[in-house]
Amino acid sequence: LLLPLSSLYLPLQDLSLNIDPSSIRMVLVIFLPLFLLPLANSLLDVSWWSSVAQLNVGSMLSSGSTGMTRLCPQLEGLSPGQGRICELFHEHMPAVGAGAFNAIQECQHQFRNGRWNCSTPIAHLGPIHKQTTKEAAFTYAILSAGVAHEIGRRCKQGRLPSCGCSEEGRPTSIKEDWAWTGCGDNVDYGYRFSKDFIDVREKEYDSKRSNDDGKSLVNRRNNEAGRKLLKKHSSPKCKCHGVSGACNLKTCWLQLPTMRRMGDVLSKKYHNAHRVIINSRGNMQFMNGETMNGKRSRRAMLTDLVYLEDSPDYCRQDRSMGTTGTIGRECKKDSNGSDGCDVLCCGRGYNEETSLTKSKCRCKFEWCCQVVCDTCLNSTTIHTCK
Amino acid sequence: MADGAVIENLSTRKLLGILAALGLAQAAFFAVGAFFAPVPSSSMDFEMVKCADQTKGAAGHWFHLRPPRCDLIESLATYTPSSFDLREIVFIAQMPHARNNLQLEYSPWFQFLLGLVHVEVEYSDVFKYVPGAKLMLEVRMGVRTRESAPDAWEEYADVNVTRTLDCTIDPSKKSEGNFYTCDTLDLFELGSNNYPFYLLNVRIPIDTEACRRDPVATPNCQIGKINELHVVAIHQNGGFTAVWLWLKTLLCPIVIAACYWFNRRLSLLPRPRLLLEKAILALGMVLVLLDAPLEWLSLVARLPCLLLLSDLRQGLFYTVLFSFWLIFAGEHLIDDPQLNNLSAYRINLSLVAVASLALLVYDMAERGMQLADPFYSVWSSEWGATVAYISIYVALACTLAYFVFLFYKIVVVWNSIRRKRAAHLYRTSENRRLKFLMLFTLLCSALTIAAYFMRQFGEASLHGDSADDSILTHSTSAFFTGTFGMWNIYVLLLIAMYAPSHKQYQGAHGLIDENEDLMSGEERGTESNPLTTFLKPAQD
Numbered sequence: 001l002l003l004p005l006s007s008l009y010l011p012l013q014d015l016s017l018n019i020d021p022s023s024i025r026m027v028l029v030i031f032l033p034l035f036l037l038p039l040a041n042s043l044l045d046v047s048w049w050s051s052v053a054q055l056n057v058g059s060m061l062s063s064g065s066t067g068m069t070r071l072c073p074q075l076e077g078l079s080p081g082q083g084r085i086c087e088l089f090h091e092h093m094p095a096v097g098a099g100a101f102n103a104i105q106e107c108q109h110q111f112r113n114g115r116w117n118c119s120t121p122i123a124h125l126g127p128i129h130k131q132t133t134k135e136a137a138f139t140y141a142i143l144s145a146g147v148a149h150e151i152g153r154r155c156k157q158g159r160l161p162s163c164g165c166s167e168e169g170r171p172t173s174i175k176e177d178w179a180w181t182g183c184g185d186n187v188d189y190g191y192r193f194s195k196d197f198i199d200v201r202e203k204e205y206d207s208k209r210s211n212d213d214g215k216s217l218v219n220r221r222n223n224e225a226g227r228k229l230l231k232k233h234s235s236p237k238c239k240c241h242g243v244s245g246a247c248n249l250k251t252c253w254l255q256l257p258t259m260r261r262m263g264d265v266l267s268k269k270y271h272n273a274h275r276v277i278i279n280s281r282g283n284m285q286f287m288n289g290e291t292m293n294g295k296r297s298r299r300a301m302l303t304d305l306v307y308l309e310d311s312p313d314y315c316r317q318d319r320s321m322g323t324t325g326t327i328g329r330e331c332k333k334d335s336n337g338s339d340g341c342d343v344l345c346c347g348r349g350y351n352e353e354t355s356l357t358k359s360k361c362r363c364k365f366e367w368c369c370q371v372v373c374d375t376c377l378n379s380t381t382i383h384t385c386k
Numbered sequence: 387m388a389d390g391a392v393i394e395n396l397s398t399r400k401l402l403g404i405l406a407a408l409g410l411a412q413a414a415f416f417a418v419g420a421f422f423a424p425v426p427s428s429s430m431d432f433e434m435v436k437c438a439d440q441t442k443g444a445a446g447h448w449f450h451l452r453p454p455r456c457d458l459i460e461s462l463a464t465y466t467p468s469s470f471d472l473r474e475i476v477f478i479a480q481m482p483h484a485r486n487n488l489q490l491e492y493s494p495w496f497q498f499l500l501g502l503v504h505v506e507v508e509y510s511d512v513f514k515y516v517p518g519a520k521l522m523l524e525v526r527m528g529v530r531t532r533e534s535a536p537d538a539w540e541e542y543a544d545v546n547v548t549r550t551l552d553c554t555i556d557p558s559k560k561s562e563g564n565f566y567t568c569d570t571l572d573l574f575e576l577g578s579n580n581y582p583f584y585l586l587n588v589r590i591p592i593d594t595e596a597c598r599r600d601p602v603a604t605p606n607c608q609i610g611k612i613n614e615l616h617v618v619a620i621h622q623n624g625g626f627t628a629v630w631l632w633l634k635t636l637l638c639p640i641v642i643a644a645c646y647w648f649n650r651r652l653s654l655l656p657r658p659r660l661l662l663e664k665a666i667l668a669l670g671m672v673l674v675l676l677d678a679p680l681e682w683l684s685l686v687a688r689l690p691c692l693l694l695l696s697d698l699r700q701g702l703f704y705t706v707l708f709s710f711w712l713i714f715a716g717e718h719l720i721d722d723p724q725l726n727n728l729s730a731y732r733i734n735l736s737l738v739a740v741a742s743l744a745l746l747v748y749d750m751a752e753r754g755m756q757l758a759d760p761f762y763s764v765w766s767s768e769w770g771a772t773v774a775y776i777s778i779y780v781a782l783a784c785t786l787a788y789f790v791f792l793f794y795k796i797v798v799v800w801n802s803i804r805r806k807r808a809a810h811l812y813r814t815s816e817n818r819r820l821k822f823l824m825l826f827t828l829l830c831s832a833l834t835i836a837a838y839f840m841r842q843f844g845e846a847s848l849h850g851d852s853a854d855d856s857i858l859t860h861s862t863s864a865f866f867t868g869t870f871g872m873w874n875i876y877v878l879l880l881i882a883m884y885a886p887s888h889k890q891y892q893g894a895h896g897l898i899d900e901n902e903d904l905m906s907g908e909e910r911g912t913e914s915n916p917l918t919t920f921l922k923p924a925q926d
Contacts, residue, residue: 109563157433158479158480158483159435161452162485163485164486175490178485179491179493179624180624181425181428182425182430182621183428183482183490239429243697243701251427251500253431255504255616
């Protein structure tokens with residue numbers, strides 16, 4: 001059965017995301033309170049991320065900095081230190097939100113086939129943050145990298161007027177500094193802001209709750225690993241501009257990696273994450289005996305993810321553990337990987353369902369800018385876990 | 387040969403003293419770069435913000451961020467334009483950025499502004515990027531002075547820029563969400579930086595009709611799915627300009643004085659000038675040109691031609707320096723009957739001339755044309771690129787041939803001197819002057835090359851965890867001031883050492899035999915004896 005249908009698309013547009021932006025806004029306005037409500041009370045560790053991640057939308061709604069100052073008290077779960085930074089740098093908050101949003105999307109992309117798919121029953125993130133598992137390590141790292149990424153990006157766009165120029169703490173001489181030596185790097189600024197804003201939380205926890213079993217230490221380290229990796233994977237680009245374009249004069253700058261690249265890098269780190277324990281002095285120690293103080297291992301390990309606890313069983317739904325279980329997840333019947341029904345459904349078996357879907361097919365791309373497609377009705381078999 | 391030059395009459399002690407002093411001066415040049423000057427140039431990265439313009443550019447509005455005048459498009463993927471030519475999407479970059487809540491300003495001290503554009507192309511199964519696609523940007527550049535209102539932009543250029551988009555992608559990454567790796571494209575080059583603020587409004591118009599007819603020849607049909615445009619603006623740092631200018635200002639009078647002194651010495655000689663002396667004088671003169679601190683003018687007036695001029699001055703210096711080496715080596719071939727005759731070198735000198743001319747052609751085609759149109763690039767047209775390639779390859783080939791020949795000549799000279807020394811036909815002093823210059827030249831060239839590679843290495847290590855700690859990244863300027871100072875010292879030393887000695891010129895005349903007699907004379911003996919005794923073991 002064929003329904004011929006020709007549609008027009010423009011080259012700059014994504015086919016899959018060709019939605020009117022206003023409709024997105026509407027959807028998000030409606031769901032925004034729903035996201036925040038159940039989180040606020042029970043899951044303190046996460047709620048701030050979730051609320052900040054909504055800021056992306058908030059900025060779209062107000063489209064500017066008007067009324068931003070009032071925004072900080074509305075954000076749930078910010079620590080006192082974060083609240084202060086929020087007040088001071090309120091125009092940074094939409095960037096933080098957008099960064100977190102991108103990070104979560106990337107996390108879900110990376111783990112789309114895993115038993116843990118970076119989601120919880122309530123919102124994007126669950127109490128996974130309360131534990132210090134491998135998955136939490138990944139989430140911490142990608143969130144802090146995402147925030148640094150977005151801050152650096154907005155600096156480049158010129159949408160953050162307060163991006164640092166060179167060293168901190170010399171704002172009065174900035175004109176002279178800039179004229180004399182040029183400006184610092186945006187990646188550095190994003191890195192610093194992300195560090196200040198995200199890590200301040202863990203530091204406060206350190207002082208308040210002395211026996212958090214070193215979770216803050218581990219979280220901070222994973223945050224740092226994410227940011228460090230972002231910096232490390234920024235690729236330098238150079239331009240020769242000497243006499244006749246010769247390389248006797250050369251200027252280089254750093255180019256941020258895409259979030260997809262960061263996701264790829266971090267998921268590799270996730271698979272090689274190190275189990276650590278907190279020793280009696282409150283320091284981190286590797287399980288297999290190698291110490292953090294060994295000079296060589298320390299250098300090699302700074303960008304590695306670490307975790308304290310074993311992952312919970314992601315097969316079962318357990319709200320107290322923050323796992324959603326894999327019931328209802330779509331799986332691939334013949335796959336041997338983590339998305340195969342055997343693995344994903346944890347041996348519970350799967351349902352088979354055949355459905356008819358409409359899809360664009362036999363697309364012809366006409367130069368330029370025009371895609372002509374037919375619409376086909378396909379019967380597809382979907383397997384879902386029991 | 388030039389008889390009785392200072393170098394031959396100087397005691398070893400004095401010579402060593404002078405060399406030590408110059409060594410200190412060299413260290414000082416290096417230190418100035420290392421401790422006073424910042425890195426030579428900086429860049430500022432702009433991710434172009436996208437604005438929607440319902441008038442499609444017909445109204446001629448400027449779009450800017452500060453003060454805000456932009457109907458912001460957050461993401462192109464979710465934006466639905468109302469027509470197919472996409473003129474309503476304006477990419478803007480307002481240069482420079484605001485930092486720490488302060489609007490930064492470009493200053494004339496920055497000397498030049500070089501703009502590059504980097505296109506972010508996402509892989510798409512539908513909107514395919516075709517290698518070698520032509521990208522055409524409709525660029526409007528606005529400038530603003532400090533006095534004018536914040537939104538009163540004055541049009542500086544309104545041009546269509548066509549470039550070839552070269553992108554690659556790993557075959558395994560060919561899925562949505564991955565990006566091509568694209569070469570950075572040259573956008574503009576301003577030879578002076580006399581406006582504090584610049585604004586770029588860029589459109590990527592698409593002519594759907596023409597694309598359907600001829601997608602290869604029509605620009606913007608095969609550019610793929612563009613996500614972002616980045617502009618990178620490179621400028622020279624003010625601190626570096628200041629240090630550089632002061633160095634030049636201080637050195638220039640010294641070189642002028644040295645040239646004047648050398649010339650006076652020559653004119654006091656009762657014989658006509660030798661070719662070698664003329665060559666040294668010429669070298670001194672082009673160094674004066676190179677050192678002339680013309681850039682001071684750029685601080686008060688708009689002189690976009692200074693960038694080209696500084697290229698030309700450097701080119702001239704290298705041309706004369708290379709010619710000088712050739713003449714110097716040739717003039718030591720004593721048996722050559724054609725000594726002291728410039729036309730004897732014409733074939734070899736023509737290598738230098740052709741190389742210089744080829745580079746001149748390229749430089750005029752690129753930077754010369756940019757005086758008229760800052761967005762011009764010789765590489766953007768096929769014809770221009772061919773001319774550019776030809777001139778660069780010709781220059782490379784000539785330079786290579788030149789060095790092969792120079793090396794051959796030096797070997798010949800060396801051998802002939804050895805032969806003569808064995809037959810006791812050659813004076814020690816001749817040998818000494820040659821050896822001295824050869825060693826010194828070798829040292830200077832080696833240091834220049836070393837400095838070049840150190841700089842490259844320093845820039846390469848820009849990236850890395852401990853980038854801030856790298857000494858090399860911070861000493862780029864030191865290598866610049868160091869090599870600059872070194873070549874100044876080189877020429878000054880040549881002038882000083884190869885000038886006719888005052889102990890000599892009063893009674894001297896052109897005959898070598900008579901000088902031989904003078905050499906053994908009492909007046910000279912006092913100075914040359916310790917020298918020859920010192921150098922004897924070194925030569926054996």
